[in-house]
Amino acid sequence: MADNGEKLFTSSNDSHNVFLMRERVQVYIEKHHYESALFWADKLVTLSNGAVEDVYWFAQALYSTEQYHRAASCILNRNLHKTDMRCRYLAAKCQFACKEYQEALSTLNQIDYSASRPINIRMSFNVNQSFTETEVSTSNKNMESSMNLLRGQIYEAMDNRTVAMECFRSALRQDVYCFEAFDLLVNHHMLSAQEERELLDSLPFSSQCPSEEEDMIRCLYENKLKKYDSPKEVTLPDSLVSLKDNLDISVNLAERYYYNCDFRECYKLTSKILAVDPYNSNCLPLHFAVMVELKEKSNVFYLAHKLVDLYPNRPVAWFAVGCYYFLIGKRDPARRYFTKATTLDRTYAPAWLAFGHSFAEGNEHDQAMAAYFTAAQLMKGCHLPALYLGLEYGLTNNPKLAEKFFSQASSIAPNDPFLLHEMGVIAFQNEEWDAAEKYFKDALRRIQESDSHQIIAEKWEPLLSNLGHTCRKLKKYDEALEYHQHARVLDPQSPSTYSAIGYVYALKGDSSEAIDYFHKALAVRRDDAFSTTMLSNLVESLMDELSSNDDAEEDNPIFEAPTGMSIPKFSLDDSSDCLPAPQQPVAPVMRLTSQLHDSSFSTENTSAVDSSSLMIEEVEMSDCD
């Protein structure tokens, strides 16, 4: 059509002049001299008497100078959106930018009625101008895919997520290179892991891309898929080796490290990435997450400051500030800044999650749950909000609801060891020891599978401790000891592990070992009521047992006889331990849960963090275009 108008125009007027002017407009747009482009485009429109091409570029220049209403009305007044696809798209895009969602949608939907005509026209012209068929159809498809993408964005902005998801999906199917659609799908957690995989399998790679690219693009996408639902090894597929140094790939790799709980490795990598590209927007949220995990307070502080100065209207900056306050334990300001991040972008899910965590930390369960619910609505395909909701219900002694949410989470991510662990904790609280053991062992197996070296990250110390507690309940004392010792290796000098070990020894009747461990526990944490009472009981009973102390050999026989006496005492303790949960011996268990909760918190938190922040980057980028 452009050619059409052009022909008309050349015939009537000084052609040279117009051609030059068009070139000039293009050049200025390229150079981002939008005002000049606008000036000349405006003149062109008049000169060419409203030729489609010229109007389109005029509107484009208006869009670039953020005069969205003007651009939209310029197209709509001429009714060009009814005839020209590009104009329709641009008009809708402008309306979207003005947040006139309904109008934008109706503009876009006009396509469907008149879709056939412009294509036909185009086709005929193209044939005339000796374009090949395939090129046309792909460019055409690209246009449709962009429209679908825009439609999806509009629906998402209107909170109609299911339709939005469908739009993104079809956009991606129409153009597999449309990373934006893919990214929105993945990073807004619209799909569960399985759905993501299905989508990837259903994409028509073979028909749309050359064979040498097919493998690479698939791997690139796969590389972006959910990483936190089940731990995996950190390796690059062969087809991506040549992209090894690409920062984006490195970020993905770092993320992988993060979800494998290898925080130091991750931190090393993210620091390296940020050294090359200081404000890499994909990397920043991950970087913050890992710094929170490693408690790098001063670095968080510094970087958050820089971000606030540079990007005060991006949620990630305020999220960073919130992270800092969260890290130093000032929950009130943390909440304030998380809220700020969410007001900048309502769909910024990580801030919602972190907002919830800041309440959960302070044992304000109701508010935490409210925040998690919001997060749950925002990220349908993500199991984390459900996981946290379950956690909160578990902590507020509501195991039924907790189980409900866990099962909801497990329908999305059945392989997440964090989830399995939490389910185990609930089973433990319900005194279903066997079930708890099963869950814990399942989680442990999944972690071990992920690592070829069989080195379990320190993060998993609670899991091993809980396994120890469970085995103790099941009276498998030796196994319990083994797990506790392993937990001790992962997190040395933890008082609760010491007292747990001491407790197992006490139950085994080995009082002197038990005393040793309780001593150790008390040396680290002096005000541990459980250890203190256990210790004094044990010391008394041990000393009662040992009558003749002259020689160790003499001790033993006497020692053995009264062991029987002492055992009822402890088993009594044990029963009191298991039955009324909030009594003293529960303390270790409770603590572990909360600790675990912490742990899962930050991991998940960040996972969400990166993803949605990515999303935000995307949105902003599209705004700038």
Next chain:
Amino acid sequence: MRFLQEYDQFSLATSYFDLREYDRAAFFLKDCVSPKCYFLYMYSRYLADEKRKLDKASDSIGPPDHLDNEHLKTIRIELGKKHANKELDGYSLYLYGVVLKKLDLLKDSLDVLLEAIEKEPLHWGTWQELVPLITDREMLLSLRLPSCWIKQFFIALVYLELQLNEESLKIYQDMEENGFHKSTYIVARIAVAKHNMRDVDAALTSFNELNSLDPYRLEDMDILSNLLYVKEMRHDLAHLAHKCCDIDKYRVETCCVIGNYYSLRSQHEKAVLYFQRSIKLNPLYLSAWTLMGHEYMEMKNTNAAIQAYRQALEINKRDYRAWYGLGQTYEILKMPYYSLYYYRNAQRLRPNDSRMIMGLGEAYEKLDRLQEAKKCFWKAHRVGDIEGAALLKLAKLHARLGEEDQAAGAYNEFVNEANALGLGKSYSYEGLSEAYIYLANFYVKHENLDAAYQAAQICSEYTETREEAKAVLKHIQQLRQERPSIPSNNDIRMDDTFGSIPNDSFQSHNNTPVMNFPPVMNLRFNTP
């Protein structure tokens, strides 16, 4: 090959390392791969963090925070990964072992250190780290160690540490005879072994020898000061303190010596101050913690004492003095079960030290487990009673249980021993009066009036029993009058009883009729 390529970085880093700029050293070694550089890298990082921790700890008062081990955990993880891939050399293994030990993962630490020794048998540091991990002789014998001359040194040190002093001394003396007689290390070890055996004079001679060999050696001087303290050689201790202070004021040993000096002068606050300083210099310095515990005990600050003793035990679980100190403090706090437990641990470490056994016995007594208490006191007596109170306690116990014969036997033996030692010791003084009065009553009851008379005579020498002795003497007189068969010379004696205390009564102790008292005690004690 690699090492040659990295030699420049290595020498730069070594220089920084020697200047104690550990972080700098680590930075320049960051990317090196050769084992030597890697070790230096990790070791600098380790030391940098330890230094930081130490600096932080010396800013604050109170015991160091053992939880602040984040950096150790990081290092452990990194080394652990390499270890799993078998990429560590002997020195890095040593470092790994040290870190594990600090994190209280003793079993793993033991394995790693053994591996390190396998690779670098001549690295004495590894052997030294291994020493505290060995809990008993069986364990020592079960270890698979490379046969190397250095192993003897290790074994001797372990024996010394396990309080198997004779064995240790034998090895060291062998070494001394075979060409090591000039080695200050060996001489010092021998002195320490003798100190542990409570052979004070021999230990002092060894220290003198050491002093002439190497007069400016500060190591082990704290042990010498302990010896001087025990011997109450004030002037020597003062001299030693001044000398150490001249050599290096800021050494842990110096501070300990000065602390001991003040302690001997009963200036406990000052003593504590110096022990604290020594701890600030090196928080892992064992004897300072223990001695500080003792000082706090003297100052009746039981809480602080317990803290100090516990710290000592965290550093080395085999410090029997700290266990004993804990036993004492808990005894004061009237927690007999705990006290019993700690005494037991102390006694296990030094099975033949009467003080520990006495402690045990007293704890049992408090718990009303008199049979066990009896056994303890008897054993304390048998192994060589240092404080000389075992028999007295035993006798009292028997008396309390109404076992008069045995009580009398015990008192008798106590009196005998006291006499054999001479009477200068104040502790036996009050005990003696008590013993004699009991014996007097006992003899009266058994109608052995001569013996009773003698005992009562002696009793009257002591002010606290004088009245009672008079009564007994009167009673004897009555009895004698009833039965006139008693020889006259005793009568005469009896008459001039109370007023002037005849000197010969002291001498007469040795040939008191007590001697003819049936000495069946031993037999009875074996079957309690």
